[in-house]
Amino acid sequence: MTEHAPQAVVTAGTGGIGLETALGLARRGWDVTLVGRDPARGEAAVARVDEAAGRGAGRFVRAELSSLAETRQLGERLAGEGPLNLLVNNVGGMWTERWVSPEGVEASIALNHLSPYVLTEALLDALAAGAPSRIVNVTSSAIAAAQTVFADAEPPGPHYGLAATGRAKLAHLAHSMELAERLRPRGISVLAADPGAAATDNAAAMTIDILPPALRPHWEQILKGVSAPVASASKGPLTAATDPALDGSTGLVLGPDGTVDDTLLAFVTPELTQAVRRWTAELMATAARAS
Template sequence: MTEHATDDRVVVLTGGTSGIGRVAARNLAAGGATVAVVGRDRERGADVADADAGDTSGEVWFHRADLATKSAVRDLAAELRDAYDRIDALVHNAGLSVDARTETADGIELTLAVNHLAPYLLTHELFDMLAASAPARVVVTASDVHRRATLALDDLQLTREYDALAAYARSKLATIAFTLELADRIPDDAGVTANCVHPGFVPSTGLFRDAPLRTRLAVRVAGLIPGVGTTVEDAAGRVCRLVTDERFGETTGAYVVDGEPASPASEAADPGIRARLWTASADLVGVDPDWP
């Protein structure tokens, strides 16, 4: 264990160098947590850690990782296990949307790899540590845009047809299905809850910076409509609530909208579809599907 590990609650937060994640990291540290921020950009990560130094009762530490590949996710998990003696919450907030279909070094469609498979694999790699730190939580940033998608399990990687927004929506549908399936699989006495949250439509984040021009324009226009958009601060607060609110230390398997459990799209709630996605995901990342 390195010298920066503390006895405080430890929160691992991916996608924490900008947007919702950066504000969430700041808020959690302000509440006294040690926040392990994960991001791709070392300079932005250092800026996050430095900006909060001395201004909070907790701590912010940066861990660089590109979650697009299986090896990078496993290396991150090993680094986190070495750095901290406990993990009380694992927050999957990293996400992207890209213009054209792109494959990772593992041969996996990029949006699926980062938005869904990375949370699946990182949770697998760190679950024993979460259980040992119980009560602990897994929190996933989802999106209500998942309602416009279908999983199409016979073509998860969108080899037949690719559309950036459709790929993003499908990845969020997959993350919700994963969260609900994980919650059902966790033994009742493990002391680990799993919930996901719709943070709201946040047009000011950089999530769609790599999306097609038409998508970026649509996001910009939608953000100008009164009452449609959500501020980064409000969105981050919704994510933090699932980490800190006592209610979500007892509630598990919830898709949360505006602070309350809501019904996700039928595919996410379907046990048969969820089980098939779980097995397909295990195969794609190379783990035994019989976990946790």
């Protein structure tokens, strides 16, 4: 890695959209820390990043990001290494079957909202030291399927993976917009990027049961959507991370084509933001008691 190259961290960076984003950063002269669970995948991903950069630009750091304790430890480790110019919170996913994190939090909430929340907070001083810097939070059009109820940890009724992930992504989008205003004075921009549907490993594991019943007639159309090349899905995150035209901008959402798109912000209201703030605090307290 090069001492004077800009420094980036990409979570879930050993495959899929995260790896494609890391490759794009490497081609643009960045040093990239790839965070993931599997050392073998990490080693292979670093080799691809180094090849894309034509030098030693990548490294792998192992962390189980469904664990908020491990996520916090990761943040403390990375923060101790000095200034950071870019954090791409790409970790997330959706699953047909409900499962829970080590702290007992439903996995969609843990990985799509709480984990990036914890990691970001741990890295704020490092990002401020590297300012002007950016945080890119990968969002999703699954927000349109969300139940916008945040009175309890999970909404009542059956668990449907698409709706659960959409709700967690909506919570994190609301948090991102609030965070953008909080960090503006510190020279840290906060941008959200919707990569669109793509043929990721996570998408390949989906079954029709992931959909609420009302959406199941659209299953074939959804499958067609997630057959798009993963490389094309990195355009939104990469643009949010590197486009000079966005210098000084914050609180924006970029669509899959890399242009500003306010569609998902229509779901974010002041009342919802307030509910998410309270809900997040309650979840963090519950997770702390369980750890």
